[in-house]
Amino acid sequence: MIRGRAEKSFQLLSSYLYMLKLKNPGTIVEIENDSESRFKYLFMEIGSCLAGFRSQMQPVIAVDACFLKGKYFGSLFVATCKDGNNNVYPIAWGVGDSENDASWEWFFTNLRSAIGHEIPDLVFVSDRHKSNSKAVLTVFPNALHVHYIYHIGQNVKGKFKHENVHALFYKAAKAYPESEFHELFNDLERYDPAVSTYLREASFSRWVRAYSDGKRFDIMTTNIAECLNTTLADARKFSIQCLMEYIRNMLQQWFYERRGHASKMARHLTSWAEGQIAKRFALSQYWLSEPIDMYRFNVKDGNSGGIVDLKAKTCTCRVFDFDKLSCGHALAAARSRNIDLYTLSSAYYQTEALLCAYVDPIMPVGSQADWIVPNERASVNLLPPATRRPCGRRKTCRIPSAGEGEEEGKMWSLWSNWPQSPNLLKSNKSG
Numbered sequence: 001m002i003r004g005r006a007e008k009s010f011q012l013l014s015s016y017l018y019m020l021k022l023k024n025p026g027t028i029v030e031i032e033n034d035s036e037s038r039f040k041y042l043f044m045e046i047g048s049c050l051a052g053f054r055s056q057m058q059p060v061i062a063v064d065a066c067f068l069k070g071k072y073f074g075s076l077f078v079a080t081c082k083d084g085n086n087n088v089y090p091i092a093w094g095v096g097d098s099e100n101d102a103s104w105e106w107f108f109t110n111l112r113s114a115i116g117h118e119i120p121d122l123v124f125v126s127d128r129h130k131s132n133s134k135a136v137l138t139v140f141p142n143a144l145h146v147h148y149i150y151h152i153g154q155n156v157k158g159k160f161k162h163e164n165v166h167a168l169f170y171k172a173a174k175a176y177p178e179s180e181f182h183e184l185f186n187d188l189e190r191y192d193p194a195v196s197t198y199l200r201e202a203s204f205s206r207w208v209r210a211y212s213d214g215k216r217f218d219i220m221t222t223n224i225a226e227c228l229n230t231t232l233a234d235a236r237k238f239s240i241q242c243l244m245e246y247i248r249n250m251l252q253q254w255f256y257e258r259r260g261h262a263s264k265m266a267r268h269l270t271s272w273a274e275g276q277i278a279k280r281f282a283l284s285q286y287w288l289s290e291p292i293d294m295y296r297f298n299v300k301d302g303n304s305g306g307i308v309d310l311k312a313k314t315c316t317c318r319v320f321d322f323d324k325l326s327c328g329h330a331l332a333a334a335r336s337r338n339i340d341l342y343t344l345s346s347a348y349y350q351t352e353a354l355l356c357a358y359v360d361p362i363m364p365v366g367s368q369a370d371w372i373v374p375n376e377r378a379s380v381n382l383l384p385p386a387t388r389r390p391c392g393r394r395k396t397c398r399i400p401s402a403g404e405g406e407e408e409g410k411m412w413s414l415w416s417n418w419p420q421s422p423n424l425l426k427s428n429k430s431g
């Protein structure tokens with residue numbers, strides 16, 4: 001009753017989005033309806049998020065969807081990146097009837113209009129849903145498309161019950177050098193040839209880091225859909241306009257918190273990146289760096305070692321290449337030449353880039369009584385979709401799929417703790 005009727009919410013949507021655009025310059029919104037003026041799709045990208053994405057953010061976009069639980073069926077779509085401090089950074093939202101070819105293609109087409117299609121090294125990460133794979137290929141034919149390791153891992157766990165297979169799968173998927181991947185994959189094959197057949201069918205280039213063409217996408221280990229399910233657990237029951245306002249409000253708070261956090265970072269790199277470098281630095285303290293020429297070094301670490309090229313920012317261990325953060329070998333080489341250790345890492349991890357991502361606050365739309373909306377927008381008669389929830393009590397608990405709730409599923413709790421513990425929002429690199 002407080003939030004109004006679901007039908008009224010569709011009528012209010014056009015005015016609400018008008019105000020959202022007005023208060024947040026650069027915001028992109030689209031609504032599509034059918035020939036009977038019934039709602040079909042919605043796309044929303046808030047100007048500050050778009051500006052943040054364009055400022056200095058790795059163009060690795062995870063896309064996912066979750067179903068809505070309101071009076072009218074539907075799915076909520078989201079496209080997210082990661083900021084330089086390893087936080088999930090949503091850039092665009094959408095609502096459609098369900099996850100199908102048409103709705104994903106509509107979402108991706110609008111995303112392309114918003115972010116542009118000429119983004120170098122663009123990567124999309126998704127689950128193995130056929131519709132979103134098809135849409136990425138159609139709308140962003142030049143982008144690399146990979147899958148969440150999490151989803152494939154859950155399938156492996158569900159289909160193949162051998163002990164150790166699940167853990168071996170994760171190790172293999174996350175290996176940096178191809179040689180290490182093949183060693184682990186051979187172990188997997190020995191456990192059960194059927195596992196390797198299944199994983200080969202999923203195509204190595206879609207889930208193996210060592211085959212990712214040097215592009216870093218550890219976001220593929222994050223379970224975005226589950227983060228969404230938890231973060232928006234209550235909001236998914238809301239009517240459409242209330243849901244959009246809930247998301248806007250959530251982002252307003254995230255931007256405020258994270259901007260404050262970033263402004264307290266006094267170092268060149270973000271606190272997360274500094275932490276990574278510090279760990280690698282400690283590990284490489286006694287490694288021996290032997291110069292080959294001006295830029296290249298052979299670093300002995302007591303194991304297989306690494307040949308570092310400080311100019312090309314590569315190392316044969318491949319951690320430097322993928323993470324765009326110095327590996328221990330690069331740190332040892334830089335130390336031997338008195339090179340500033342922090343200059344070797346990508347600009348994505350600079351504190352300044354993090355501040356740029358959150359520089360523009362997200363503004364509220366104000367009280368509905370104060371909205372001044374042109375007549376042509378206010379009088380838009382948008383009807384709810386024809387499909388609606390059947391009568392009866394709604395299922396409020398989600399039934400997890402096989403194996404969920406363990407290990408990587410722990411991400412759920414990280415998001416559900418928000419906003420009480422914003423620091424917990426750091427996504428978990430190991431899943």
Ligand SMILES: [Zn+2]
Nearest residue numbers: 315317327329
């Ligand atoms: Zn290395």
